[in-house]
Amino acid sequence: MSETVTFKLNGKDITVSKGTTVMEAARRENVEIPHFCWHPGLSVAGVCRFCMVKVEGRPKLEIACNLQATNGMDVKTDTDEAKSAHKWALEFHLVNHPLDCPICDQAGECGLQDYYMSVGKYQSQMTRPKVLKPKMLDVGRDLVLDTERCILCSRCVRFEEEVTKTGALGIFDRGDRAIIGTYPGEKIEHNYQTNLVDICPVGAFTSRDFRFKQRVWFLKDKPATCPGCSTGCSVDVFGKPETRSYFRIKPRKGEANGHWMCDKGRHMYSHLNQDVRLRTALTTDTKGRRHDTNFAGAIEDLGKRIAAVNPATDIALLVSAQHTSEEYKSLFNFFVQELGVKKVFQWREPTEKIDSFDGLLYRGDHNANTRGLQNELKEAGFATEVKNEFDFVAGSGAKIVIAITPEIPSTCPSLEKQLNHLTELDFVSFWTSAGSVGDNKKSKHALPMKGFAEKKGTFINHDGKPGKLESPFPCPVVDGRDITEIVAALKSWRHSHGSR
Amino acid sequence: MGDTFTKVKITTAFEGKPNARAIKTYVDNDGYAGLKKALGMQPGQIIDEVKASGLRGRGGAGFPTGMKWSFVPKDDKGAKYIICNNDESEPGTFKDRYIAECNPHMILEGMIIAGFAIGANKGYIYTRCDFFDEIKWLETAIREAYDAGFLGDNILGSGFKFHIDHYAGAGAYICGEETGLLSSLEGKKGQPKLKPPFPAISGYLHRPTIVNNTETLAAVPWIINHGAAAHKTMGTEKSPGTKLFCLSGRVKRPGVYELPLGYPIEKLIHEDAGGMLPGYNIKACIPGGSSAPILTAEELKGLTLDYEAIAAKGSMLGSGAIMIIDDSMSMAELLKVTVEFYHHESCGQCTPCREGTGWLANIMTGIMAGEGKKDDLQRMFEISRNMEGKTICALSDAAAMPTKSIVTKFGAEIADFIERGKRA
Ligand SMILES: Cc1cc2nc3c(=O)[nH]c(=O)nc-3n(C[C@H](O)[C@H](O)[C@H](O)COP(=O)(O)O)c2cc1C
Ligand code: SF4
Numbered sequence: 001m002s003e004t005v006t007f008k009l010n011g012k013d014i015t016v017s018k019g020t021t022v023m024e025a026a027r028r029e030n031v032e033i034p035h036f037c038w039h040p041g042l043s044v045a046g047v048c049r050f051c052m053v054k055v056e057g058r059p060k061l062e063i064a065c066n067l068q069a070t071n072g073m074d075v076k077t078d079t080d081e082a083k084s085a086h087k088w089a090l091e092f093h094l095v096n097h098p099l100d101c102p103i104c105d106q107a108g109e110c111g112l113q114d115y116y117m118s119v120g121k122y123q124s125q126m127t128r129p130k131v132l133k134p135k136m137l138d139v140g141r142d143l144v145l146d147t148e149r150c151i152l153c154s155r156c157v158r159f160e161e162e163v164t165k166t167g168a169l170g171i172f173d174r175g176d177r178a179i180i181g182t183y184p185g186e187k188i189e190h191n192y193q194t195n196l197v198d199i200c201p202v203g204a205f206t207s208r209d210f211r212f213k214q215r216v217w218f219l220k221d222k223p224a225t226c227p228g229c230s231t232g233c234s235v236d237v238f239g240k241p242e243t244r245s246y247f248r249i250k251p252r253k254g255e256a257n258g259h260w261m262c263d264k265g266r267h268m269y270s271h272l273n274q275d276v277r278l279r280t281a282l283t284t285d286t287k288g289r290r291h292d293t294n295f296a297g298a299i300e301d302l303g304k305r306i307a308a309v310n311p312a313t314d315i316a317l318l319v320s321a322q323h324t325s326e327e328y329k330s331l332f333n334f335f336v337q338e339l340g341v342k343k344v345f346q347w348r349e350p351t352e353k354i355d356s357f358d359g360l361l362y363r364g365d366h367n368a369n370t371r372g373l374q375n376e377l378k379e380a381g382f383a384t385e386v387k388n389e390f391d392f393v394a395g396s397g398a399k400i401v402i403a404i405t406p407e408i409p410s411t412c413p414s415l416e417k418q419l420n421h422l423t424e425l426d427f428v429s430f431w432t433s434a435g436s437v438g439d440n441k442k443s444k445h446a447l448p449m450k451g452f453a454e455k456k457g458t459f460i461n462h463d464g465k466p467g468k469l470e471s472p473f474p475c476p477v478v479d480g481r482d483i484t485e486i487v488a489a490l491k492s493w494r495h496s497h498g499s500r
Numbered sequence: 501m502g503d504t505f506t507k508v509k510i511t512t513a514f515e516g517k518p519n520a521r522a523i524k525t526y527v528d529n530d531g532y533a534g535l536k537k538a539l540g541m542q543p544g545q546i547i548d549e550v551k552a553s554g555l556r557g558r559g560g561a562g563f564p565t566g567m568k569w570s571f572v573p574k575d576d577k578g579a580k581y582i583i584c585n586n587d588e589s590e591p592g593t594f595k596d597r598y599i600a601e602c603n604p605h606m607i608l609e610g611m612i613i614a615g616f617a618i619g620a621n622k623g624y625i626y627t628r629c630d631f632f633d634e635i636k637w638l639e640t641a642i643r644e645a646y647d648a649g650f651l652g653d654n655i656l657g658s659g660f661k662f663h664i665d666h667y668a669g670a671g672a673y674i675c676g677e678e679t680g681l682l683s684s685l686e687g688k689k690g691q692p693k694l695k696p697p698f699p700a701i702s703g704y705l706h707r708p709t710i711v712n713n714t715e716t717l718a719a720v721p722w723i724i725n726h727g728a729a730a731h732k733t734m735g736t737e738k739s740p741g742t743k744l745f746c747l748s749g750r751v752k753r754p755g756v757y758e759l760p761l762g763y764p765i766e767k768l769i770h771e772d773a774g775g776m777l778p779g780y781n782i783k784a785c786i787p788g789g790s791s792a793p794i795l796t797a798e799e800l801k802g803l804t805l806d807y808e809a810i811a812a813k814g815s816m817l818g819s820g821a822i823m824i825i826d827d828s829m830s831m832a833e834l835l836k837v838t839v840e841f842y843h844h845e846s847c848g849q850c851t852p853c854r855e856g857t858g859w860l861a862n863i864m865t866g867i868m869a870g871e872g873k874k875d876d877l878q879r880m881f882e883i884s885r886n887m888e889g890k891t892i893c894a895l896s897d898a899a900a901m902p903t904k905s906i907v908t909k910f911g912a913e914i915a916d917f918i919e920r921g922k923r924a
């Protein structure tokens with residue numbers, strides 16, 4: 001047991017481990033102390049001077065973020081003096097703020113707006129012209145910077161120093177002329193830029209991708225696990241259920257990722273939007289004519305074809321590692337255990353550098369569930385070495401190939417080429433969300449799939465730790481199903497058509 | 501009272517001596533005698549002696565020097581540092597440079613003794629870059645001290661090692677604040693550091709560091725040489741010793757005066773400095789550098805120059821810069837240059853200081869342009885009140901205190917100025 005201290009917070013005794021700050025303790029107790037510069041994932045700067053609290057017996061207010069709790073300390077966050085300090089601190093923050101909320105993406109999730117409602121509500125006393133600063137600065141691929149909205153909390157500077165260790169940002173000039181910026185002629189280059197948008201408590205850093213697309217209060221966020229690589233960052237996916245569209249992904253605090261995620265992961269919503277997705281099921285009739293169909297129609301077609309062959313020799317499964325463990329389990333239960341399929345191949349990107357790692361979060365294995373697929377393959381009695389077995393499919397002699405494609409085309413540079421190869425085979429049933437499968441005139445059969453944000457299940461990350469998908473959005477594609485649902489439909493078709 | 505004031509000069513002892521700055525002159529007049537004595541004492545004894553002398557920091561805050569030294573962890577055998585704060589950036593102050601002009605060795609000797617007392621082997625002098633001559637004199641003195649064996653790996657055969665380097669700042673007021681100075685010395689942007697930890701625990705390069713004002717350090721050799729008791733016979737009970745006062749304004753003889761603490765300000769102005777220039781009368785006085793609250797002519801009556809007496813009048817002794825404001829000066833103008841200075845010099849990390857200093861300056865710009873509003877003074881008072889005691893360093897307070905006092909004591913004059921929309 002580490003040493004503990006007991007102190008009073010607004011009259012209530014609280015015991016915390018020694019070294020805990022009043023800010024940290026208050027957060028744990030759900031006592032709100034207004035703050036801008038403090039961030040749980042960064043060092044303490046103590047510059048916004050917003051988090052003032054009263055410590056009985058001390059002449060001046062103290063900042064909670066740099067105040068270690070000690071035995072017997074009597075801290076109050078809500079005395080008149082503290083409240084007045086909060087109000088004034090907010091007013092100082094807003095003196096030179098442009099107040100352009102109507103055109104600011106941060107509106108609705110802005111510290112300045114929120115605190116104005118909770119601790120501000122003063123009549124502005126600023127009667128003079130404000131300090132003007134550079135706006136719309138291009139400081140990096142994914143970022144737009146408005147230094148006039150910036151409150152100089154230095155979170156972004158500390159992030160670049162402490163997390164990416166690039167020191168890409170600095171505060172130039174001083175006093176109220178100070179501005180955030182990159183060094184002359186340089187831009188932020190790394191894969192973690194959009195974290196700056198998240199940690200910036202105001203609308204100074206905005207995301208080039210998300211800018212002006214949507215008011216945040218129309219968005220609904222649901223927890224998920226990022227499907228972008230084998231790290232499996234905890235994320236929140238932001239979508240608009242009414243229009244069945246997705247807008248952004250943000251990190252959620254998690255064991256695998258702490259507070260952050262990478263920029264590649266940020267884009268893991270774009271393949272979910274309708275314009276790039278396979279929207280209808282496909283079948284090909286006995287005369288070789290291709291039709292759009294509904295889910296039941298495609299199941300019937302596939303069910304009949306399966307019933308007509310000897311599964312042990314004639315069916316092959318080609319399985320990518322971007323789906324959940326639960327899905328693999330049901331897949332193998334049906335095809336391997338029940339039907340006796342023997343040809344199961346792993347589908348991986350041939351150019352991948354599976355062991356590469358950038359030292360922070362992003363890994364060269366761009367499949368969220370390599371480990372989960374390995375586990376289920378082993379359960380089903382197959383070898384467990386991770387490798388790309390795509391090239392074995394053509395020579396396998398299978399008459400029916402069930403090709404479960406990677407969900408995220410952008411993670412697989414060879415995907416289009418691979419899809420073209422597959423369409424040359426006798427009969428391939430694509431289980432996919434990729435719109436390009438439908439666009440390819442040679443595809444004979446396809447079942448639209450749900451994306452990661454639309455299903456429940458588990459990814460097992462590089463470290464063997466589970467990452468959950470548990471709060472699905474409605475699938476924008478009416479006939480979209482996950483593997484488990486497709487398998488269940490095939491099973492019930494099969495049972496109702498006499499086979500066991 | 502009159503002649504009971506000591507004539508002893510400590511930090512200006514070499515004032516006017518021929519070849520004053522040369523090491524020979526210094527050594528011939530008891531120079532480095534304090535160091536020799538100190539090297540024969542225990543470090544703890546030196547700290548106790550300085551404590552007993554009642555010496556208080558001359559940089560502005562008046563913090564007891566011996567006590568500050570005792571905060572350095574004794575059992576820590578790693579690197580420690582002594583920094584001489586020779587930035588002298590407080591407006592109205594011109595005393596530290598005068599010590600370097602009179603005899604820079606006194607500063608070095610004080611640093612070496614302080615280093616021996618706290619167990620430091622390295623010292624830095626941080627001088628503002630505009631002091632071209634003083635920098636030259638200090639660097640010459642350092643070379644002389646090395647040659648004479650007062651600095652080096654084995655000082656005077658004692659086995660004690662101490663080195664001094666000189667560093668020129670770039671002229672920022674904030675680099676006179678001790679932790680701003682440390683950031684600058686570390687090669688970073690001159691911004692004060694969040695406290696705690698305090699420099700005595702974690703300062704320069706995160707090591708225990710003592711930052712003392714030049715005048716503080718220069719008084720140390722005398723104290724060690726003559727003893728704490730002798731020091732306590734000068735000045736007042738709570739403010740012992742002598743202090744340099746920088747007298748400016750329209751007096752007949754402005755300049756640096758070394759006087760015992762507790763000296764009557766009127767005596768300084770009217771006798772030592774010869775009174776006001778003909779045709780000018782005292783309207784007000786800033787007694788301790790631009791950060792000190794202003795006093796009216798009335799408040800100077802019977803005032804003595806010691807920490808306690810000036811604090812009792814609601815102001816502070818500060819750096820000892822006494823600025824006489826005469827009746828030809830506009831208080832609006834004075835307030836404007838004051839707030840503009842702090843606006844220019846705020847490092848900008850703390851929101852109340854960054855925005856507060858800017859806001860005050862902005863309002864004054866409006867007033868000077870004839871756009872002043874009736875409630876501007878009330879607003880300036882409120883802004884100042886909320887800048888005080890809220891920030892990492894005291895620059896915010898330093899801007900707030902004079903502002904509050906000027907709008908309170910001379911509000912009518914400025915209100916009249918606003919009313920007429922032009923210069924009073
Ligand atoms: C804004 C600001 C400027 C300061 N400038 C100086 C300075 O120029 N010289 C100085 O000795 N102390 C200055 N100080 C005080 C120092 O922070 C520190 O208290 C002093 O160097 C300690 O030395 P002392 O204990 O010997 O007085 C300044 C303080 C503030 C807040
Ligand atoms: S850009 Fe944002 S995060 Fe950076 S200092 Fe300004 S307000 Fe803080």
Ligand code: SF4
Binds near residue numbers: 691895
């Ligand atoms: S009070 Fe002003 S000068 Fe001092 S650290 Fe804060 S912003 Fe900088």
Ligand code: FES
Binds near residue numbers: 047
């Ligand atoms: S949150 Fe404590 S000073 Fe900013």
